[in-house]
């Protein structure tokens with residue numbers, strides 16, 4: 556059985572598998588596509604641009620989700636190239652995405668990123684009031700479609716810390732209500748994320764091997 560099918564078979568109904576292909580060549584993407592994968596995650600706009608065919612030339616059903624921190628000057632390209640932006644981490648970015656999407660008459664799916672760890676290098680909303688404000692604004696804007704929340708768990712071997720970060724994010728997800736996507740869990744912690752209610756796991760290493 557392939558690794559892809561292997562992981563897929565452990566996911567419950569309604570849970571999707573996002574194959575994180577960052578740094579891996581398009582031939583690896585294509586090979587996984589042949590096995591049935593359709594959703595691919597990338598963390599740099601330039602890499603999407605260089606690696607993938609333009610949106611209307613991509614293989615049937617292939618979707619690219621932007622999961623990395625997005626700089627304001629890359630928003631225009633990100634909106635044009637990505638099918639979803641999962642890393643919306645500030646009000647400024649949210650408004651910029653809406654405005655760029657408006658210019659090309661697109662309504663783009665987004666997730667708001669919650670910072671569930673205290674890792675200095677991680678981005679995301681870390682204040683509940685700000686997050687709730689972003690939810691309200693998202694729902695008023697015409698060119699973004701808020702689907703849910705994304706979080707990156709703390710990078711630690713302490714499973715209980717990882718679990719409580721995911722649990723906290725699920726509480727927020729439920730509190731907001733009306734959301735369909737809770738993206739949490741990577742190669743090292745997706746089992747815990749699933750137990751805590753994740754609806755989308757983002758897996759790179761386990762599918763494509765270690766990154767160089």
Ligand SMILES: *Cc1c(COP(=O)(O)O)cnc(C)c1O
Pocket residue numbers: 575577598622623707740741742743757758759760761
């Ligand atoms: C790289 C990355 C992943 C995948 O990480 P793995 O540990 O290789 O599975 C998931 N989410 C985000 C935001 C990433 O940047």
